[in-house]
Amino acid sequence: MLTTTQTIAWLNNFADKIETNKAYLNDLDTPIGDGDHGSNMVRGLTAVKATLADKSDADLTTVFKAAALALISKVGGAAGPLYGTAFLEMAKASKNGDADLDPLLTAALAGLKKRGGAVAGDKTLIDVWTPVTAAVQADQLTPAVISEAVERTKPMVAKKGRASYLGDRSIGHLDPGAVSSGYLFTALLETVAQS
């Protein structure tokens, strides 16, 4: 059961990790994108933090929806609609009474696939969300599951997004969206473990 307090702590932790790693995410995005994934995510997560500041008494749906709208309206690019869709789907699922991570992440992953049209192996954030969601379902999410999923994007050939224009030259680079998703789930693990 995810609570409002946990969720806000989770997203604030995610925002801090993105802020700390802004330059690193921009650097990852430079050889296979346009070098702004960190800057765009910081802009969005700063808005998420601001909107969540007065949500400590809100229900889970309100928290997810506020985060989604902040991301959709502030990030732009491909990351904005993708992360925004993920949180919007979690808002919808929580409205139907789901407060467990398993159904929430399952709904988010389905939304991500629909919005971006990517499948596992395309070198996108789906390559992190898929194994992480499976691990959550099996109650086996560990830092290693997350870091291994992120690392596995390195040898992949990008088939979606701007990196796809590089073809084989995308091999050997981590996918920036996979890395930022890794921070999301690391933040989740830390927050859930602490509470």
Place this chain on the structure above:
Amino acid sequence: MKKILNDPKDVVSEMVDGLVRAYPQYLMQLPDTTAMVRSDQASMVGKVGLVSGGGSGHEPSHAGFVGKGMLSAAVAGQVFTSPTPDQIYAAIKAVDQGKGVFLIIKNYSGDVMNFDMAKDMAELDDIDVKSVVVDDDIAVEDSLYTQGRRGVAGTVLMHKVLGAAADQGASLDELDRLAHAVLPQIKTIAVALSAATVPEVGKPGFELADDEIEYGVGIHSEPGYRREKIKPSKALVAELLGKLDESGHLDSQHQYAVLVNGMGATPLMEQYVFSHDLLDALAEKGIKPAFMKVGNYMTSIEMAGISLTLFDLTDAKWLDYLNYPVETIAW
């Protein structure tokens, strides 16, 4: 990084503000957005609205083409980053006259997703929305791995044709058919001499040595298909025209519109030299363009380079649309 700006974070909001205040006769900014709509509201009455947009850094695209006879609104995203759905939605609502709104999108995953979300939002308000995804860049068409060709300078010709048709009262369905008939006839290929630097990033998107060029680059420093030493203008024309010929088989019996587009840092002087060589090369193939434009239409911040667009005018009416008078900043 040496640029004329204040805080890099404010570059888009300050640019939009400067643009609308400098050109109030053409543009109005929607409050709390970076969407710019046509000032001449009377010219939009009873017509389908045309909305385009994309990341900033491509000026004069897209706001430079807002005005009577062309776009109804343009939405500016952050630099090289698609605008967000709420901003696009605001523009759609602002220009809808009850006849529907047509969106002109460039084929990048971010643009397509954000415009799609805006379309979903507008449809909830019962606004009819249709769209075309422009994918004129032939540099990447052979790759197995892409999500398709990128949308680049040829998008401006799409704006022009649809703008003229919309101004003459074409319906949403007619514009949709026109856009999809025009789409496969517009093809573009580029060469870069140097890279662009996104202000918030502070360093160039790729590195080219002083004597190197890269063929096939996109408008956000996406890599191209080949890198080599700089060559004379004639050789650049031969390479780019050769690629377009391979892709579309130039035919002396056809009528073509030509767009020679500077990528930001390439002087018009060099663009005219390139045009001189291009017109010679086309003449050798028995082709005299029916329409031609040379200048900075779809730039990539301060990237040096040129893109060449050929538009095969398979319908004679399209030439009339290109020649149709407009009132915009940049056409």
